[in-house]
Amino acid sequence: MTIEHDRTLYTRRNQITRIFGHLKINRAIARRYDQLASSILGMVHFVTARYCVKFVHAA
Template sequence: MLADTFGRPLRFRITPGQASDIASASDLLEGRRGGAVLADKAYDGNDLRKRIADMNAEAVIPSKRNRKVTISHDAGIYKHRNQIERCFGRLKHFRRFATRYDRRTIHFTGFVHLAAAMIWLR
């Protein structure tokens, strides 16, 4: 999921449970602008960092432990990464989202769109 500075959902992608987080991150950033992209260690990859640099944005992503050359990040800006967690918390207020009642992906996706619209209207 991609969220704005205020923790409101902008874009999301439903992926299989076994898929890595970084696999769809580049698609979520397509056509977006911003000063910085905040993400956790799971998104530490050279391809994604290049994509963020092409957007003229700063990648505020801590390096994974197994990276040979660590890349520093701004810890002050990184503290605001909790906005995406708050976004998921707001979505989990909807029981249908939190428990994934919908078995079909298209139904679940439709409900996520509805819940995101309700969050934006608050």
């Protein structure tokens, strides 16, 4: 029996889940020490930039 699903939607969901997995490596995001949404968003931007730079230098 096959279960019908939207392959594109499943792929996008998987990508987003992986991104959050990489972001949660950083304790400040995983533990949410900052209570303000702007502080959390700033940390997400910082960690994402670090993550991207890591791949640029590896290439």
